[in-house]
Amino acid sequence: MPESIPEGSVGLVEPQSIDFNQTLQLLSGRSLTSFTLVYETYGTLNADHSNAVLICHALSGHHHAAGYHSMDDKKPGWWDSAIGPGKAIDTNRFFVVSLNNLGGCHGSSGPTSIDPKTGQPYGPDFPMVTVQDWVNSQAMLADQLGIEQWAAVVGGSLGGMQALQWSISYPERLRHALVIASAPRLSAQNIGFNEVARQAIMTDESFHNGHYQQQETIPRRGLKLARMIGHITYLSDDSMRQKFGRELRSSKLKFGYEVDFEVESYLRYQGQTFSEAFDANSYLLMTKALDYFDPARECNDDLATALQPAQCKFMLVSFTTDWRFAPERSREIVNALLEARKEVCYLEVDAPQGHDAFLMPIPRYIEAFSAYMNRVANEVCN
Amino acid sequence: MRSDLECIQRWIKPNSRVLDLGCGDGIFLDYLNKDRGVQGYGLEINPQDIAQCVERGVNVIEQDLDKGLHNFSDKSFDTVVMTQALQAVHYPDQILDEMLRVGSECIITFPNFGHWRCRGYLGWRGRMPVSKFMPYTWYNTPNIHFCTFKDFEALCFQKNLHILDRLVVDQTHQGHWLSKFSPNLFGEIAIYHLTR
Numbered sequence: 001m002p003e004s005i006p007e008g009s010v011g012l013v014e015p016q017s018i019d020f021n022q023t024l025q026l027l028s029g030r031s032l033t034s035f036t037l038v039y040e041t042y043g044t045l046n047a048d049h050s051n052a053v054l055i056c057h058a059l060s061g062h063h064h065a066a067g068y069h070s071m072d073d074k075k076p077g078w079w080d081s082a083i084g085p086g087k088a089i090d091t092n093r094f095f096v097v098s099l100n101n102l103g104g105c106h107g108s109s110g111p112t113s114i115d116p117k118t119g120q121p122y123g124p125d126f127p128m129v130t131v132q133d134w135v136n137s138q139a140m141l142a143d144q145l146g147i148e149q150w151a152a153v154v155g156g157s158l159g160g161m162q163a164l165q166w167s168i169s170y171p172e173r174l175r176h177a178l179v180i181a182s183a184p185r186l187s188a189q190n191i192g193f194n195e196v197a198r199q200a201i202m203t204d205e206s207f208h209n210g211h212y213q214q215q216e217t218i219p220r221r222g223l224k225l226a227r228m229i230g231h232i233t234y235l236s237d238d239s240m241r242q243k244f245g246r247e248l249r250s251s252k253l254k255f256g257y258e259v260d261f262e263v264e265s266y267l268r269y270q271g272q273t274f275s276e277a278f279d280a281n282s283y284l285l286m287t288k289a290l291d292y293f294d295p296a297r298e299c300n301d302d303l304a305t306a307l308q309p310a311q312c313k314f315m316l317v318s319f320t321t322d323w324r325f326a327p328e329r330s331r332e333i334v335n336a337l338l339e340a341r342k343e344v345c346y347l348e349v350d351a352p353q354g355h356d357a358f359l360m361p362i363p364r365y366i367e368a369f370s371a372y373m374n375r376v377a378n379e380v381c382n
Numbered sequence: 383m384r385s386d387l388e389c390i391q392r393w394i395k396p397n398s399r400v401l402d403l404g405c406g407d408g409i410f411l412d413y414l415n416k417d418r419g420v421q422g423y424g425l426e427i428n429p430q431d432i433a434q435c436v437e438r439g440v441n442v443i444e445q446d447l448d449k450g451l452h453n454f455s456d457k458s459f460d461t462v463v464m465t466q467a468l469q470a471v472h473y474p475d476q477i478l479d480e481m482l483r484v485g486s487e488c489i490i491t492f493p494n495f496g497h498w499r500c501r502g503y504l505g506w507r508g509r510m511p512v513s514k515f516m517p518y519t520w521y522n523t524p525n526i527h528f529c530t531f532k533d534f535e536a537l538c539f540q541k542n543l544h545i546l547d548r549l550v551v552d553q554t555h556q557g558h559w560l561s562k563f564s565p566n567l568f569g570e571i572a573i574y575h576l577t578r
Contacts, residue, residue, distance in 0.1 A: 315436070334443060335453040338423065345436050346443045364429055371437040 002068060002076075008084045009076060010042040010067035010091050017107060018144055024102075024137055027292075030127040034116060037141050038107030039063050039099035042083060043091035045146070050380040052147040053089055054138060054174075055079065055098040056155030056162035059230070059286050060278060062106035065098035066091075079156075081361040088369040093377040094151065102137050103129040103285040111281030112213070124210025124281055131158075131293045135165045139173065151380045152176040152373070156358035157325065158286070161293045164333065167310035168295055176376050177310075178369075180317045181358040183329035184303050184336065185294035190324065193233055194287040197226035201280045210281050219280045224271035226283060231270050236321035236354030296336075303336035313343040315372045317365060319357040320350045345372065386465060386571060387413075389549055390489045393575050394420060398460035401485060403447055403477070404467035407431050408440030415440070422459075448472045451480040459485040468492040469525040475537060482578045487546065491573045494550065496530030496566040515570065531566040538576065547575040 005011045017038045024032045040063045045052060055065050057078070066083035068076055082088045083096055100108040103126060111126040142150070153163040153174045160182025167177045186194070201207060204222030208215050232240075244263040259265045299305040314337055318330035327348045337344040349365045351357040357365070387410045394400060397419040402411050405424025408431070414420035425445040426432050435442035445453075447464075448471055462485035468474050469492050481488040493516060494500075503511035510520040518525065529537075531550065538545060550569025565572075 331453070338443070338453060339455065341421075343441050344423075344443065345441055346445075347432060347436070348444045364433070368433050368436050371433055375437065375439050 002071060002073065005068065008086055009080065010084050012071075013040050013042065013064075013067040013069065013077075015040050015063055015069075015107060018141065020137075020140055020144075022140070024133070024140070026127050026133045027130045028128045032102070032109065032127065035102060035109035035137070036107070036113070037099050037102070037109075037137060039097055039141065040065065040067075040077075041098075041145075042066055042096040043094050045095040046381065049146055049148065050151060051094050051377070052142075052145070052150050053094045053096050053376075054142070054150050054153045054166075055083070055089075055096060056134075056138075056153065056159035057098070057101065058155070058157035058159045059290065060227075060274070060283070061159070062104055063098050063100040063108075064106075066096070079359060081359060082366070082369065088366055088373050089154065090370075090373065090377065093381055094373075097141070097145065097147075099138065099141060101129070101134045101286075103282055103289070105279035105282040110279065111210075111285065112279050121213045122281075123213055124284075126281065126285065128285060128288060130289050131161050131165045132169060134162055134289070135169050138162070138166075139170055142173065148173065150174040152178055152376050154178040154180075155182070156180040157182055157355065158290055158293075161290075164307075165293075165295060167312050167314070168306060171309045171311040174312045175379065176315065176372075177312050178315045178317075178372065179330070179333060180369075181319055181322055181325050181330070181355055182316075182333070183325040184296060184333050186291055187329075191291050193229060193324075194291055196229055198284050198287060200225035200229070201284060204280075207280065210284075212280065218275070220272075220275040223275035223278060223280050223283060224268070226271075227274040227278075228267045228271040231267060233324045234355045236323065236352060238321060238352045239354050239356075242352070303332065304339035307336050307340045307342065310337075310340070310342055314345070315369075316344065316346045317358070317369070318346075318348050319353065319355070319362075319365075320348060321352050322355045322357060324355040386491050386551070386573060389551065389573055390463065390465070390491070390575070391418070393487075393489055393547060394418065394461055394463075396420070399458070401425070401451075401454065401459045401462045403451075403462065403464040403481070404470075405431070405435065405440070405442060408435035408438045408442060410463070410465075411435075411440045412438045447477060450476070451484050454484040456483055457486060460487065461485055462488045463490075464488070465491045466493070469527050469529070471527065474527050474529070475541075478537070478541065478543075482543070482576065487575065487577045489573070489575050491571055492529065492534070493525075494531045494566065494569050494572050495528040496532060497570050498567050499570075501567075531569055531572050534572060534574070538574075543576045543578060545574060546577055549573040 019036050021034045064077040065079045066077040085092045100106040103110045111122050115122045153166045155163045160179035163177040163179050201222035204219035206217040207219040247262040295306040296303040316330050318327035334346045351362045400422035402424040423441045462481040500511045550565040
């Protein structure tokens with residue numbers, strides 16, 4: 001709980017929502033005839049609407065990227081380290097928009113919302129959405145907000161994939177794309193981890209083929225397991241060793257299957273907390289969106305050709321100990337951009353934190369991130 | 383601008399494509415971009431330098447030259463530049479080949495170890511030369527492959543490289559009649575413009 005709002009915070013913020021009564025055609029062939037997007041904004045849109053920055057969230061993220069919803073909040077938004085007055089994405093200069101993607105479970109239309117056709121929650125019948133669909137819906141949000149062109153579209157991990165997709169789908173609608181700790185598509189290992197997570201959820205006896213809401217139950221155990229395996233992949237071996245080592249919870253070994261080690265306790269706690277806050281169908285859907293992302297697929301697996309339409313400038317950042325989306329994956333994007341003769345900066349930050357590093361205030365990362373955003377601000381705010 | 387850069391910018395055509403290996407703080411690429419309409423990328427591994435490039439708006443890619451230029455396709459640049467880095471790479475001969483694979487021409491500058499002062503230091507004192515210009519001692523220097531003017535020309539000859547231009551200058555990058563008379567003895571910095 002913040003006793004007072006810390007310096008550099010956007011302060012108290014309130015989510016907003018927009019209802020769209022127009023059809024969104026989805027990549028799967030299905031469509032949504034109406035949908036809602038929940039979003040937050042920080043900073044002020046300037047007179048010529050040129051200073052808007054879109055923040056795209058990762059797998060389990062949502063619209064609350066910075067600041068606090070109330071003075072009772074234990075934690076600020078998920079990317080508070082980067083967004084705020086004087087921070088890398090400086091809200092004194094930029095108008096920041098962050099939304100909850102379609103299919104999510106934090107207010108935007110998703111499996112937990114009511115299907116207007118049936119009056120019942122969508123549940124597993126909510127259509128599969130992809131990164132392309134998200135970008136299309138984000139463009140509709142931009143239209144509503146009067147933003148013709150983003151100064152920058154910024155995202156880490158799955159958010160970085162959205163930034164990349166923006167550059168392909170709407171080349172004229174963004175000046176810069178910041179793709180952080182991301183990949184041009186998942187590897188077999190990545191998909192493997194996602195599949196284990198989905199199996200954990202789908203084999204939970206409370207899952208009921210996704211119709212758990214009607215049964216007034218939640219597949220908590222599955223969600224918890226899914227998050228535990230996910231969480232391990234977000235950290236590095238080193239960061240786990242530093243954080244927990246082989247510390248025991250109590251001084252003696254229990255010689256049973258209860259919690260012995262601190263790391264077990266931590267993962268159980270993280271999994272438990274997550275299972276109480278996230279919807280299982282949303283998790284399935286988001287991991288599938290990750291699996292399906294592959295802009296090169298339609299171009300004979302040639303990413304450079306896929307990126308040819310892009311007109312924006314790119315900034316990519318990777319972290320040395322990120323093994324979920326290792327630096328090599330970012331370099332694949334960089335190389336494709338070089339091949340396509342696009343403007344690109346690339347930084348490989350030496351950081352021990354693993355994939356999660358992109359959310360942390362690592363000095364070299366934040367300095368370069370700030371320097372780049374400063375350059376963007378100088379371009380659009382004069 | 384650093385005066386060796388002043389010397390070589392004349393060899394770079396306006397609106398051409400340039401790759402700068404070990405681009406430092408990006409000042410040269412920034413100049414080429416703004417004044418000459420040159421499109422380019424810089425490769426660098428020093429974090430402070432990379433940050434300055436980002437700030438300047440120079441396209442900088444964090445990349446280790448010792449791992450080659452395999453991510454660049456053949457003849458994708460008009461000119462590949464490498465200033466004061468040849469002596470710091472693991473395989474100078476290979477990087478030279480790589481430069482002329484990805485670029486039509488290349489420009490290289492390096493310190494001439496055959497300079498009379500170096501010879502004097504080694505000859506009279508019997509120790510590895512340390513100067514204001516090359517301030518490192520043998521064990522902590524990033525410079526691992528020193529060569530002389532003559533050595534470099536021998537390599538170019540062996541590789542059948544065509545020397546378009548060459549300059550030998552002193553530390554302040556001024557040409558001197560002595561260095562023209564005997565470049566290997568009096569030239570401190572060698573500046574080469576090559577093609578295959």
